[in-house]
Amino acid sequence: MGRLTEGEGGFLRPPRWADWLLNHFSPYGLEDELQGDMLEMYTYWVKTVGLSRARWRYVLAVMRLIRPFSRPRTKQRNDYSHPECRTTFILHPDMLRNYIKVAWRNLWRHKLYSLINIGGLALSLTSSTFVGLWVYDERSYDTFHNDADRIYRIAKDFVTRGGARTPDATTPAALVPALQNELPEIQAATRLYPNWGQKYLIKQGDQRFYEEGVYRVDPNFFTVFSFPFLSGNAQTALATPKSIVLTDSAAHKYFGNENPMGKRLTLDANLGDFIVSGVLANIPSNTHFTFDFLIPLRTLGPTLDSNWKTYNFYTYVKLKPNANAESFTTKVQSLVKHHQPDDLNQFYIQPLTRIHLTSKLKWELAPNGDQSYVRILSYVALFVLIVAAINYINLATARAARRAREVGVRKVAGAHRQSLIGQFLGEGVLFALMAGLIAIGLLFLLLPFFNQFVEKQLSLSNQQGWMVSLFVMLLASGTGLLAGIYPALVLSSYEPVQVLKGQNLPSSTFSRLRQGLVTGQFAVSAGLIIGTIIVTQQLHFLRTSPLGFDKEQVMVLPNVGGLTNLDALRQELVALPGVSKTGAASDAIGQTNSTMSMALKGTDKGVTVNFITVDNQGLDVLGIQLKQGRLFSTQFPSDSTTSLLVNETAARHLDLNHPLGSIINTNLQGNYRTVVGVVKDFHYSSLHQTIQPFAFLLGRQNLSNLLVKLNSSNVEATIDAIQHKWDVLVPGRPFSYSFIDERFAALHHADTLFEHIFTGITLIALLIACLGLFALATFMTERRTKEIGVRKVLGASELSIVALITRDFLQLVLLATLLASPVAYYFMSGWLQGFAYKINIEWWMFALAGLLAMVIALLTVSYQSIKAALMNPVKSLRSD
Amino acid sequence: MKRAFLGELEEVVLLTVAALQEAAYCALITQTIDQQMARSISFPTVHTTLQRLEEKGFVSSLMGGATTERGGRQKRLFTVTAAGQRALIECRQMRSQLWDQIPNQIIQLWGA
Numbered sequence: 001m002g003r004l005t006e007g008e009g010g011f012l013r014p015p016r017w018a019d020w021l022l023n024h025f026s027p028y029g030l031e032d033e034l035q036g037d038m039l040e041m042y043t044y045w046v047k048t049v050g051l052s053r054a055r056w057r058y059v060l061a062v063m064r065l066i067r068p069f070s071r072p073r074t075k076q077r078n079d080y081s082h083p084e085c086r087t088t089f090i091l092h093p094d095m096l097r098n099y100i101k102v103a104w105r106n107l108w109r110h111k112l113y114s115l116i117n118i119g120g121l122a123l124s125l126t127s128s129t130f131v132g133l134w135v136y137d138e139r140s141y142d143t144f145h146n147d148a149d150r151i152y153r154i155a156k157d158f159v160t161r162g163g164a165r166t167p168d169a170t171t172p173a174a175l176v177p178a179l180q181n182e183l184p185e186i187q188a189a190t191r192l193y194p195n196w197g198q199k200y201l202i203k204q205g206d207q208r209f210y211e212e213g214v215y216r217v218d219p220n221f222f223t224v225f226s227f228p229f230l231s232g233n234a235q236t237a238l239a240t241p242k243s244i245v246l247t248d249s250a251a252h253k254y255f256g257n258e259n260p261m262g263k264r265l266t267l268d269a270n271l272g273d274f275i276v277s278g279v280l281a282n283i284p285s286n287t288h289f290t291f292d293f294l295i296p297l298r299t300l301g302p303t304l305d306s307n308w309k310t311y312n313f314y315t316y317v318k319l320k321p322n323a324n325a326e327s328f329t330t331k332v333q334s335l336v337k338h339h340q341p342d343d344l345n346q347f348y349i350q351p352l353t354r355i356h357l358t359s360k361l362k363w364e365l366a367p368n369g370d371q372s373y374v375r376i377l378s379y380v381a382l383f384v385l386i387v388a389a390i391n392y393i394n395l396a397t398a399r400a401a402r403r404a405r406e407v408g409v410r411k412v413a414g415a416h417r418q419s420l421i422g423q424f425l426g427e428g429v430l431f432a433l434m435a436g437l438i439a440i441g442l443l444f445l446l447l448p449f450f451n452q453f454v455e456k457q458l459s460l461s462n463q464q465g466w467m468v469s470l471f472v473m474l475l476a477s478g479t480g481l482l483a484g485i486y487p488a489l490v491l492s493s494y495e496p497v498q499v500l501k502g503q504n505l506p507s508s509t510f511s512r513l514r515q516g517l518v519t520g521q522f523a524v525s526a527g528l529i530i531g532t533i534i535v536t537q538q539l540h541f542l543r544t545s546p547l548g549f550d551k552e553q554v555m556v557l558p559n560v561g562g563l564t565n566l567d568a569l570r571q572e573l574v575a576l577p578g579v580s581k582t583g584a585a586s587d588a589i590g591q592t593n594s595t596m597s598m599a600l601k602g603t604d605k606g607v608t609v610n611f612i613t614v615d616n617q618g619l620d621v622l623g624i625q626l627k628q629g630r631l632f633s634t635q636f637p638s639d640s641t642t643s644l645l646v647n648e649t650a651a652r653h654l655d656l657n658h659p660l661g662s663i664i665n666t667n668l669q670g671n672y673r674t675v676v677g678v679v680k681d682f683h684y685s686s687l688h689q690t691i692q693p694f695a696f697l698l699g700r701q702n703l704s705n706l707l708v709k710l711n712s713s714n715v716e717a718t719i720d721a722i723q724h725k726w727d728v729l730v731p732g733r734p735f736s737y738s739f740i741d742e743r744f745a746a747l748h749h750a751d752t753l754f755e756h757i758f759t760g761i762t763l764i765a766l767l768i769a770c771l772g773l774f775a776l777a778t779f780m781t782e783r784r785t786k787e788i789g790v791r792k793v794l795g796a797s798e799l800s801i802v803a804l805i806t807r808d809f810l811q812l813v814l815l816a817t818l819l820a821s822p823v824a825y826y827f828m829s830g831w832l833q834g835f836a837y838k839i840n841i842e843w844w845m846f847a848l849a850g851l852l853a854m855v856i857a858l859l860t861v862s863y864q865s866i867k868a869a870l871m872n873p874v875k876s877l878r879s880d
Numbered sequence: 881m882k883r884a885f886l887g888e889l890e891e892v893v894l895l896t897v898a899a900l901q902e903a904a905y906c907a908l909i910t911q912t913i914d915q916q917m918a919r920s921i922s923f924p925t926v927h928t929t930l931q932r933l934e935e936k937g938f939v940s941s942l943m944g945g946a947t948t949e950r951g952g953r954q955k956r957l958f959t960v961t962a963a964g965q966r967a968l969i970e971c972r973q974m975r976s977q978l979w980d981q982i983p984n985q986i987i988q989l990w991g992a
Contacts, residue, residue, distance in 0.1 A: 033943070034927075036953030037907040041923050044911050057922070064924035 014042045015055055025066035026071075034065060049873035070525040095419070102406070103427045110399065112778065114431075116771045117395050119481065121435035124388035126442040127764045129472055131381035132451050133458050136704070138369045141286045141356035146226040147318060150187070151352040152325065154179075154315040154332060156362055157351050159344040159608030160597045161668075166485035169361040170311040171347070173304040176218070178339055179315075183331055188223040190295055192216075192289070194365055197587075199559060201733070202293070203266040204254040210559075210734045213250075213292035214267075216299060224318045231261050232278025241298050250292040251279050271299060285457045288355045289314075289365035308340050314365065316352070325349065363592055372831055376531075379827070380758065383524045384765045385479065390517045391772035394482035396428065397490065397514060398779040407491050417854035420492035428484025429477050436476030439736040440469050453760070454753060486513070493753055518776065522816035522853055525769045527764040529849040530824035534841060538832060539755045541687075542748050542841045548682025549589070550623025553710040554740040555719075556588040557726070559733050561704030570706070572725045578712030579722070583618035584703035589684045590743030597694070600654050601663040601672060607653045609646075610684065610692055613699040619645070619679075621707045622740075624696075629660045629677030632698045636676075639698045644673040648681045650693030668696075673697075683837075686747035690836040770860045773809070777861045781868040782804060788868050789876035798869040805865035806858060813857045817850035824849075886938075886967050892917065893929045894968060896941055898960045905944065905955040906930060929959060938964035 019035075026034050038061065045054035107114045142148055154175065176189045200214045218610040222234035229237070229247055237245050244265055251260045260276045267274060274295060283290045289404040297304065312768045319328060332347050350359055357371045407420060444460055460468055497584055560566055570582045587593055589612070597606040616639075619631050627648060632639045644664055651659045660674045712718040719737070726735045745752075781788070788801055796804075825841060832838045886894070896912050897904040910926045913919060933939045944957040960968070 032953045033906070033956040036950035036955060037905065037923070037927075039950050039953070040907040041910060044907070044914075048914075061923045064922075065927065 014039070014058045016048045017763075018059045021066055022062045027065075035170040038062070038065075038285055044813070066833070079769070099423050099426060100430075103430060106403075106427075109617050110402075113395050113399060115776045117392055118431055118435045118438065120391045120768045120771050121388045121476070122438035122442065123430060123764060124384045124768050125435060125439035125472055125476060125479075126446070127761055128381040128385045129439065129443055129468065129475075130446075131377050131384075131761060132471075133450075134454055134456065134757070135374050135378050135381070137356060137456055137458055139372050140367070141288055141396055144226075144284060144286070145224075145352065147321075148353050149351070150319045150321065150323070151224060152319065152328075152349040153352060153355060154317065154347060154349055155313075155359075156348070157346040158311075158362075158595075158608065159346060160608055161344065162599070162605035162607055164606070164608050165346070166595065166608050167312070167316060167361045167366075169359070169363045171313055171315040172308045172311055173313045174306050174308045174339070175313075175315050175336070176656055177305045177311035179317065179332070182335055183328070185319050185328050187318045187320045188220050189315065189317040190218040190221050190224045192218075192221070192316065193297055193300060193312060194289070194291075194314070196312065197558075197591075200271075200293075201268050204264070205787075208734075209252050209253070210736065211250075211292060213290065215289075215294055216297045217294050218297050221294065224316050227283065228281045230279045230281055231259070237278035238294065238296050239476050240275075240277070241296050242272070242274050243296065244274035245278040245280060245294040246276060247280050247292050248282050248769040251276075254543055255306040259783065267295070271295075284634060286356075288352075288359075288368070308343070317349070325351075362595075367750060370750060370754075370834065372834060373750070376827060376831060377754075377757060377761075380528065380531075380761050381763075383528070384761060384768070385475070387521050387524050387765050387768050387772075388465060389479045390521045390567070390773075391768060392428070392432070393486055394514055394517050394521075394772055395775055395779075396483065397486040398776060403491055404469070404494055404499040407494045408496040411494075411496040412500070417492045419672075421488045422487035423486045424491055425481060428488070429480040432476040432480025432483070433473065435480075436473045439476070440472050443468065443472070472549050514776065515808075518773065518809070519812045519816045519819070521769045521772060522813045522857065523820040525762075525766050525851050525856075526813070526853045527824040528758075528765050530820065530846055531828055532762045533845045533849055534824075534828040534832070534839075536756050537839050537845070538835065539748070539751060540600070541837075542751065542835075543745075545687065545837065547744065548625065548680055550709075551589075551741040552745055553712070553715070554621060555708040555722070556738050556740060556743070557706040557708060557722075558588075558704060558736060558738075560584070560706045560730075561702065563730065565729055566706070569725065569729045572729065573708060573722060576718065576721050576725070578710055578714065578718030578764050579708055580711035581617060581621055581709045583621035583707045584615040585618045585622075585705050585707055586613040586699070586702040588705050588707070588738070588740065588743065589622065590740055590747060593684065593694075596666060597666060597668050598650075598654065598693075599665045600656065601665055602757070603655070604668075605655070606668055607650070607693055609650055609654075609695050611695040611697055613697045615703060616698065618707060619696060619792045620707045626679045627678045627680045629675070631677055631679075639676070640700065641678045642673055643698060645677045645679055645696040646675055647679050647691070647694040649691050650695055651675075653693045666695075681699050683744075686744075687837040688835050766856060770856060773857060773860045773862070777805070777809070777864040781864045785868065785871070788871070789873035792873040793877070798866075801850075801869035802865045805868060806861050809857050809861050810854055813853050814850065817846065817853055820849075821846045886971055889921070889925070889929055890933055890938075891968070891971055892921075893926060894933060894938055894960065894964055897930075897933075897958050898964075898968065902957070902959075904958045906958075907950075907955075909958075933964070934958075936963075937961060938967055 001770065020033060022038060023031065038058065041061070042054055042058050045057050049057070086502060113674060142151075145151060153169070154171055155167070155169045156171060158168045164749065173191060176191050179186055179189045195212055195214050199210040199212055202209055202211050202214075217238065219238040222237060226234075232245070237243065244256075246260070246265075254260070254265065255263060264274050265274050265276060266272070294627070296503075319325065329347075329349050332349065336343060336345070336347050356369050357374060358368075360368050410420060444465070447458065447460055560569075572581055573579050593610040593612060595608050595610050598609045599606050614632070616632050616634050624631075626716075629645075631645065632643065636643065644666065646654070646656075646664075647657065654662075656675065657661045659675050659678045663672050664675060666673050679696070683691060684694060708722065710718055722737075723735045784805075791801060791804075824846075832841070892913060896909050900908060900912060906923070906927050907963045909930070910921065913921050913926070930939065930941075934941060938960045938961060940961050941956045941958050944955040947955075965983060
């Protein structure tokens with residue numbers, strides 16, 4: 001409001017700051033008259049008492065007039081300004097109807113904007129909610145058990161005499177009886193013995209299947225874990241040694257629709273018959289272990305309770321309420337120390353609900369999730385929401401000019417500012433709620449596809465569906481409110497006189513805000529593109545980096561342990577056209593391996609070494625490369641008892657300066673073997689882990705896996721041929737197989753899933769950002785039609801006009817990339833920390849992301865800019 | 881009802897409003913008092929006094945037209961209400977009553 005100073009001599013201007021004060025802090029309703037009076041007084045004072053005193057008096061007077069020093073004493077202060085305005089009621093039903101009508105008309109009149117706005121918000125709500133569901137599911141592991149916060153798993157660090165530590169989830173069987181007898185904090189402690197890779201042949205009438213999910217547990221398993229029973233009950237389920245509990249799906253598999261209770265199931269010959277004593281509801285997917293059958297632990301033999309040496313069991317305890325978990329840890333450790341003074345292992349406890357995301361020990365019962373994935377995806381979901389909210393603000397402010405006249409008319413008709421703010425906020429929330437409804441519909445519609453995509457069984461049934469719907473609606477209205485605040489405040493502040501004259505809308509601040517928002521939007525997009533590039537590169541690296549052995553076309557046939565006609569089978573197989581050679585091994589590479597403590601003879605520095613036992617052909621089939629010395633050979637019959645192969649890392653850790661001929665104590669108990677060869681390091685596990693010491697032993701026992709190297713272009717046919725031979729020669733055992741390269745791919749399954757989700761959500765974020773940019777470009781070119789017309793009349797080329805419109809946007813995108821790069825670098829290098837073998841983040845990734853963002857922005861804007869450039873100026877200029 | 885008391889300052893301001901007739905607004909009133917009574921009452925004082933008078937019902941106000949000399953801003957124009965008139969007359973009567981009690985010769989002696 002610069003009218004005070006216009007047309008006056010400089011000396012007649014009262015002190016500016018005092019003027020400002022008066023302008024802003026006059027008592028309500030008195031601004032106008034006071035300023036006018038004060039201006040007159042100032043002129044009068046300048047004439048009568050001179051300039052400096054006039055200024056002084058002016059300041060003094062202002063000080064006394066402004067709030068809070070002067071307050072109108074009357075209660076009816078509004079009578080001073082708008083005598084009849086108090087009567088309007090903001091929420092009058094007539095007004096509400098009018099608001100909704102106007103909102104609806106606006107929606108239909110600008111169909112493109114509405115579609116982009118509501119559609120974009122719905123899309124982002126849907127995708128963020130999906131990611132949210134995924135995150136919620138990851139975080140919900142094992143929380144469904146009663147008192148889950150009091151349940152802990154006991155784990156240990158496996159410590160060698162050399163001081164090497166390996167975090168490990170297994171515990172000895174004797175731990176639970178000792179705990180129950182000696183520690184009063186414990187309400188219940190229970191043991192779990194998984195199948196350890198063994199497959200049980202289970203028979204019931206004609207039904208016979210190999211089953212992996214057979215766990216042996218203590219009878220009090222159900223006092224710690226609360227898996228719900230469909231039939232039977234927790235107290236009696238595992239009471240007798242020959243009882244078996246199975247899940248609903250397993251029951252259907254063997255018994256169809258019959259009631260399985262009290263029926264008989266036959267397990268492998270040496271276990272015998274079991275009577276079904278309970279049926280559990282199917283195990284939810286969010287547990288860190290899953291099973292189909294439970295049989296009593298007693299089947300393992302009677303001497304368990306005193307065995308401290310065999311680490312084959314998982315121990316879970318439920319503490320009493322109010323028990324102190326920290327002091328419990330130290331008690332567990334000292335209890336073990338008391339029973340096993342020579343044991344160096346460090347015992348500790350893990351909260352049950354944290355196992356899935358943070359544990360990652362050796363011998364986990366199922367692959368764990370990853371905290372960092374959960375965190376990154378949570379942020380990504382948030383970012384996608386922000387992008388859609390930015391769209392909303394952008395488009396709403398861009399459209400503000402069109403609503404300005406409406407605001408003017410409403411104000412002239414006596415609308416309060418509050419009622420206008422309420423109107424626009426309400427409109428924002430209304431549209432957002434429409435988006436929310438669409439999003440909920442999409443959620444229910446797309447859930448099966450999403451489940452397939454992330455390989456989870458998320459459900460939106462009953463209560464969960466209601467919760468999610470409520471959450472989406474809350475999120476939607478929050479977004480609508482947030483996005484509506486700015487337009488509401490700005491629109492409602494218009495002066496009716498100004499907007500009704502139709503000129504000089506305050507648009508400069510608008511465009512700066514819009515630029516900021518577009519930059520933010522593209523910063524998010526560019527950041528996500530950078531993330532996608534890095535994730536994709538790393539995954540490509542994981543898939544293609546050489547493992548150090550030949551993983552292609554190596555088939556693993558399990559269940560050959562103790563097979564009497566194994567040699568005959570092998571001969572038959574090698575005779576097949578697609579098979580080149582066979583070998584046998586105790587374990588296949590690509591899963592967790594057994595370990596032993598080994599030391600160089602004469603030292604007692606124990607080193608934890610992974611090992612597998614192979615036959616003479618095993619290493620040849622796997623294509624393990626020799627560095628020095630020799631592989632196992634039939635020419636040295638003593639290999640099976642006295643020889644050892646180690647990898648380079650093992651040679652280094654065992655301090656073998658001249659490895660060949662070194663004598664190693666392979667179990668620290670006096671089983672000495674001589675190193676006959678050193679093999680090159682190879683990846684026997686996922687690339688998350690560094691290569692650890694590894695050894696090969698030659699042996700005839702425990703060779704339960706047959707490795708078959710194929711040499712075939714028609715793998716399918718070869719597998720069929722192999723199966724045929726198997727069925728003929730091994731009629732008692734079902735045929736099953738896997739491939740080494742698939743086993744390795746499975747190790748990086750979680751990473752691949754992450755890549756898919758990340759890429760998917762990046763695409764959605766980009767799409768939403770582009771929609772917003774497109775609408776904005778449409779709007780901007782519309783507003784500049786006349787300017788472009790004038791430019792063309794003055795001789796501008798089409799190209800220069802396209803450049804003019806495009807340039808602004810490209811600058812923003814460039815800036816956005818610069819802003820996003822450090823943030824993306826920070827997050828993605830954090831993600832890469834989880835890999836022992838990883839790519840370097842290089843500058844070209846950022847450049848590529850910037851380039852991609854630019855190209856995408858360019859394509860989005862180009863349609864509008866070219867359309868504007870090609871328009872005939874006569875059309876745009878004629879209207880004036 | 882208790883008779884509304886009219887303070888000295890209020891009386892001066894109210895009189896000025898009456899004197900200025902249709903054109904009485906705060907700035908002019910202040911200036912008039914300043915010039916004619918050679919007494920400098922500050923603008924905010926006059927402003928609050930006017931508000932108080934309006935509260936008591938001695939003056940009423942309405943917004944008047946804008947003029948360029950005050951930057952196009954409106955004035956609040958005051959007029960004396962019937963109650964104000966009564967109060968002024970009463971005030972004047974009381975004074976003249978007192979005046980009347982002073983013997984004429986003394987007044988002459990004062991040189992009035």
